[in-house]
Amino acid sequence: MxxxxxxxxxxxxxxxxxxxxLDVARGRVxxxxxxxxxxxxxxxxxLTTVSRPTAGTVSVAGYDVLSQGAEVRSRIGVTGQYASVDEHLTGFGNLVLIGRLLGAGRHEAAARATALIEQFDLTGAAHQPSRTYSGGMRRRxxxxxxxxxxxxxxxxxxxxxxxxxxxxxALWETVEALVSDGTTVLLTTQYLDEADRLADWITVLAKGRVVASGTSERLKADLGHRAVEVVLGQEGDLSTAEASLVTAGFRTHVDAERRTLTARVDTSAAVADVVRALDAVGAEADRLTVKEPSLDDVYLALTQSPAAQRDAA
Ligand SMILES: Nc1ncnc2c1ncn2[C@@H]1O[C@H](COP(=O)(O)OP(=O)(O)O)[C@@H](O)[C@H]1O
Ligand SMILES: [Mg+2]
Structure with missing residues (x-):
């Protein structure tokens, strides 16, 4: 698509x-x-025909964005970061206007507006000017x-x-409902949790280039890493415990405020090594958690990679 x-x-x-x-199949996010x-x-x-590429080819829904722009526009919906509704019209009025602009008759446009108002939980405010809406209502x-x-x-x-x-x-749930109805979605985000939750496939863009692409599971497996997080008991000394982990060969991170040590572990056997290294200096853990790789690791690894650094220069 x-x-x-x-x-x-x-x-x-x-x-x-x-x-x-990019290549996105029908029904994918x-x-x-x-x-x-x-x-x-x-x-x-x-992709939405608002501007022309300097080079390259793009098709959306099977139509070329340059030579078949009108075909593309009739098959897409766009929601920008900044709300594009008319502030002076009511929510209902906005939706009717758009329907009319798209060529629907009066009754058809009103029926569609009513259905969408209901679907997006805006019934109570349907006949109030949209400038009175909260941020979340505006986005809906x-x-x-x-x-x-x-x-x-x-x-x-x-x-x-x-x-x-x-x-x-709430918005994520709305998007999930749309996707389950078969809509193909391209979503941009700065938030890893958002991509992780909504997207089937993630493409990481840095400085105008694709630096990684894959399912969130694949990206995490390739570029993320598992870690053990240890909250040290009141008796233990944070720097002694860290030194012992470093001596044992671990890459560590210390959060003094939370009395927390994080050690990267690549195998499950290494979890036992963490415990042994702490035990060797008499450091008692109040809590010990194994954290699975997150997209944050991936994102950091990629955007701080030599390639990204070189492109930034
Ligand atoms: N109309 C424009 N004129 C000049 N530079 C632009 C224009 N639009 C975007 N840029 C530049 O292109 C780069 C990418 O911008 P943008 O696509 O808005 O990034 P993002 O949406 O990921 O934040 C930025 O360096 C931005 O300053
Ligand atoms: Mg932007």
Missing amino acids: IRAAGVRKSFGEVHALDGVD LGLLGHNGAGKTTLVNI LDLAASLVGRPDVLFLDEPTTGLDPSTRI
């Missing part, structure tokens, strides 16, 4: 995208993960607006940036 090959985009001297390839300035919005703009209305035309492919550019935690989770 989304295919991009060798996409470049330059703004004068700035190479916002430097040869990006691609998580495009990257820091601020990585090129996420630039790529979304190209924005998402509803992008669905008026029943898109095959939905683009969500940082859908939860700036939302509070409970609103984020």
